[in-house]
Amino acid sequence: MNSGQRAAGSGQRAAGSGQRTVLLAFRSAGALHRLLDVLPVFDGDERVDSRFTLVPGSSFGTDALTSLERSGARLLPWDEARRRTHDLVLTASPKGELRALRGPSVLLPHGAGFNKALAYEGSPALPSGLDPGYLLDDGEPWAALHALAHGSQLDRLAEHCPPAAARATVVGDPTFDRLLGSLGHRDDYRAALGTGGRRLVVLTSTWGPESLLARRPGLPAGLVHGLPHDAYQFALVLHPNEHSDIGGFDLGRRLAPAMNAGLVLAGPHEEWAALLVASDAVVTDHGSTALYAAALGRPVVGAYDGGQELIPGSPMAEVLARAPRFTGTAGLPDALAAAGARDCRTPARAAFALPGRALARLRAELYRLLDLAPRPGRPEVRPLPRPAPRDHRPHAFAVRAEVSGPRVAVERFPAATPLVAHHLAAELPGAGRAAQSAAVLWRRAAPLPRTPHTSAWTAAGWTARALEEHPGCRTAAALLTPERLLVRHRSAGALSVRVEPCAEGGRVLRTDPAAALSAVHAWLSAAPGAPAAPVTLVCAVGPLGVRVRVGPADDADLGYEL
Template sequence: MLPVFEGDERILVRFTLVPGSAFDADALAALERSGARTIMWEEARDGKHDLILAASPKGALRVLSGPAALLPHGAGFNKTVSEEGSPHLPSGLDPHHLLADGEPWAALHALAHDDQLTRLTEYCPSAAARAAVVGDPTLDRLLGSLAHRENYRSALGTGERRLIVLTSTWGPESLLARRPELPGELINRLPYDEYQLALVLHPNEYSRTGTFDLSRQLAPALAAGLTLARPHEEWAALLVAADAVVTDHGSAALYAAALGRPVIGAYGGGSELIPGSPMARMLSRVPQLAEAADLLDVLPAAEAHDVRDFADAAFALPGQSLRRLRSELYRLLGLRPRSAPVTPHPLPHPAAPQRPRAFAVRAEVSGLRISVARFPPCTSEEVHHLAAEHPESGQRHVQSASVLWRRARPTSPAPHTSAWTAAGWTTRVLDEAPGCRTAAAVLSPERCLVRHRSLGPLSVRIEPCRTTDRVLRADPGAVLSAIHAWLGATQQWAPPVSLVCDIGPLTVRVRLAQADEADLDYEL
């Protein structure tokens, strides 16, 4: 919303927090990170303001002096919060919050859709007289960021995998409150090289639980590669990057629907979702996820279901919100807007998730072709061996892994250095880890040195997959598991040999040959 004031030196913006919110700590931290100026509530209450902007009508906002504007917040008005205001009414349209002494206290109620104006007219006609349909700035920012989708996926390390995003609102009926085990169950079942999993939480959930406790509670899933979106802006970049969304009744699902993303419901019902709302209609029609094991069966049905019509019932005037908001807000200020056009800012790039350090691997060998599927070590899926990165995966996995690998590090700038050669390191690992059958040094995405306990050192060359306009690479760690399985299943062979490895959506060709001196002497 604030881009409407960009380029206007006449406008100074200050932030304050209304007392009584249970979620104010993280809001202050976010404002500090942005460099915004804040003022104490007492100063805001005692001063006079040219314009007051709020996303919610709750709290003591009505005691502030100056014209107030209520801005679009979330994807419409789909939820009611128990023990607040009028029973069964959405708080954003509730006369209990919108009126003071029987009169609307806001000079403008900005809405995202004509249907919201109709509902406001039904619940609170006097507030509706001051309302205007302007569209949704958040949706416009999402739509304006679609051109950055590949960049977001690159930042996440998604590659050719399919990104599944879980979205959870806040409160007792949220996905995370009711099914806290779901992220872990899904990541333990989804093949790592085919699917990437992300979790989007409402900022209120971050504030209620805290980043420290969330990281602790989700630690096994995070170690297995789960992306946990940071609060505030990153959730939206993940929706742009997503291939499908699993959701409760929170607003994020309707934004995903507006982007055309397949939606799978994971809301068990309750008192919060308002019947007949756009969210309720969508959740009644999309496929439902009863058990984590059902996801891969439910996903094709979701992909065949176009959900954009449900979003059309929540969002109007796509691409016009900032222009319309600017007109309304400058009217309240009594100023003429600057002539420069206003456009949504692209969303920031999301942070990369942790890279898993150990995998339980299922590898099926058929002649010179190997199919590999990798899962977290604690998976219940049928697997054949454990593969781990040395030493980052930890002593327990290092001691029990059949395949151990190490990635080459950048050359140190220090004047005094000591580095293993690939030959020396692989020999040492087999000596120190008697359960290991294959040790490997990953020299580059296309080049490895493998030392098998029975067969000695081998040079590995991995061909990238090439299309007419793209170069696609598989994780060398998955290729090493394929080689390990093939060497264990093959009785007699003579190098060189060419193998075909199916790893997730990619098929890569791999050449095994006698180890050459350049690979043996490569410094790790």
């Protein structure tokens, strides 16, 4: 039966009824997420009911069902979906048994363009999005509409599959429009991630044997352990198929050394896009995720080692040709500087036409197929939600320090770094065994509990106890607020420390007070003895130069309840 025609059968709307049923058919979590980005075209329309079904045959379906359950959407079992006739079928992948579904089908963009060819799927050297083997049924297109993101994609489709191109139109990319519509939330995303004044570098890895994670599995840990924690924050965006294939448990286990040192692992739905909006730069393989970042103007560093998958002349190939190469952890700062001088927006935007208009154009096409007049107004892009809160802080640092009079430069690295350090600094109680060999220990003050019976250390009592219980420790501190510390040094005694925030371009930037603590410890080690009056140090910590005042402890700090 021609899928572009409506037929009578179970699920068909009653004659004269204004009600319509839209089936969203997906094979993987990535395809499902694409469909969810399109659904705002039906917002506010009680005449349209949506149902979802999992198309069998993919090894990535389990995570898709989990993601669907979290969304609260209604799942239609596959056998029932095949029996019914639908007013419209939306899908973001041409693979699987889609021809078994009855109703006009619309094939939506699956990713940012057609950049990869997989030798083990479909026709050699052709991406599945352009492969007639997936797009035709007995020589005819099975989709009533093939929605594309850019006119160059329509040209390529016409070259490889003219019958499908005859039913294709350019609508833009709804996912790219969500990123554009979320740019105003960038500060909120960075605040949720705890980025501060650091540079957020996002690693993007596609799936399969040529991906960044497959070829460089130690790269995330190498970066977080090899570059200063107060200058760089690293995040990893994986293809949804990698999340499905490896599984969350094993991903967490494999990436534990990097995540314990501060790496942010992005969730596969929406959060990855929020991290691209929040990012300052990306390091990428040949996967098309980085096209979104490049089109937003983010600097790109290429870490693809070559292979058979990347299609020459594709937008992603052009971006990688323009981007500087990743040569190793030590060379990343220079590569980022070079990337900032190379604008990759032009080749990236060859994958995205009609920015900001995708939902409006899609709505016109979909309502035409539904034989309905759209509700008044324009469909609104939904801003991406804030990244989920989690603790990205290492609890122990190897600290490099250079003291020159009142000027102290500090670089902190997670404790497992291979780099030589001035001292080890550790947070209690989270640092574990590292606390036994740390020269600096600290504890952060917590809000007082709301229970009727309480017991709390004072800052003076806790710092004295910390030195008593850890003979190797030279400096213990209670971090009372982001700007206020009570420090106890074995020879200098108790000190009050104030860390001034930095004002820059109308913003207030604060460094981690634990970094300022390490600067004070290094200064006391170089010039032992308690200052009789407040002394102001100038501390270089990451991108910031902060003023730190050190003086005799006052009663308010000594008695502060932790």
